[in-house]
Amino acid sequence: MLIRLAGLMVVCAASFANAQQPIVIKFSHVVAVDTPKGKAAERFKQLAEERTHGRVKVEVYPNSTLYKDKEEMEALQLGAVQMLAPSLAKFGPLGVREFEVFDLPYIFPDRAVLDRVTEGPIGAQLFQKLESKGIKGLAYWDNGFKVMSANRPLHKPEDFRGLKMRIQSSKVLDAQFRALGANPQVLAFSEVYQALQTGVVDGTENPPSNLYTQKMNEVQKFVTVSNHGYLGYAVIVNKKFWDDLPPDIRTTLEGCMKDATRYANAIAQQENEDALAKVKATGKTDVYYLTDAEKQQWRQALLPVQKEMEGRIGKDLIDAINKESASMGYK
């Protein structure tokens, strides 16, 4: 009798201890804390820990401190981390090449069209494609339009000829730089600064917040504010982890993610404007704005990439996004 009582007490103590253990969400990402994504991840952490009264603990691992680009997606699928926010340009290797539609040059005339896509049926359909990979899409976070950088002025398309340009792992970005006569090279984000510093690559593209926080401007003499393409994120979780959460916790976290997303998308533009101003203020990097004539030349050189990539991304998807633009008055 005593033994049974002791056994019962051990089980109760264990379940009580277990009930007290917080649910841990490891959130890995590759950018600096002082960026739109870095700040939004911290905001999600703060909201999740506050609103679950400590039942959930979010451990944020910024700046590739836990996993680099490619590794983090594998870690998520294995359940070694629970949450990521990879660039939309990094889903091709996962087998969901449709996400590379976000990389197409000039596919989004402005943020409003982008929001219509990510917040509407197109964004939801893209998230649906992740589920068979054991991944659940929770939100889209913005980081805005990209600038180009190199150690020579980049005013006209022909200025890219022969340059080794670092890209994210996206076939669309590969096609983009080949259309400019450059040689694209995929490198992990954490390796870009050193690759630029040592001349492994000559230049790259990113929103100003990434360029500045990774100190790329210290090894790039010329920046062109081209806004030729977009860079945003999908906040994703390991699907089994998410589905197995206690329903009340999952509902609370969904609310936290909604609020963190609102925050992320509200700060992105200003963060990038501030970063560009800081690059200019160093006086060491020339920041150039394309003339209207040059913008036209860039569009002429890059728009054919949309047609070229129909086979990879799907003509219907590209047409659907261009239809959204048309419905908002863009031709």
Ligand code: LMR
């Ligand atoms: C890059 O690899 O250039 C970006 O995806 C980094 C990031 O996550 O913003």
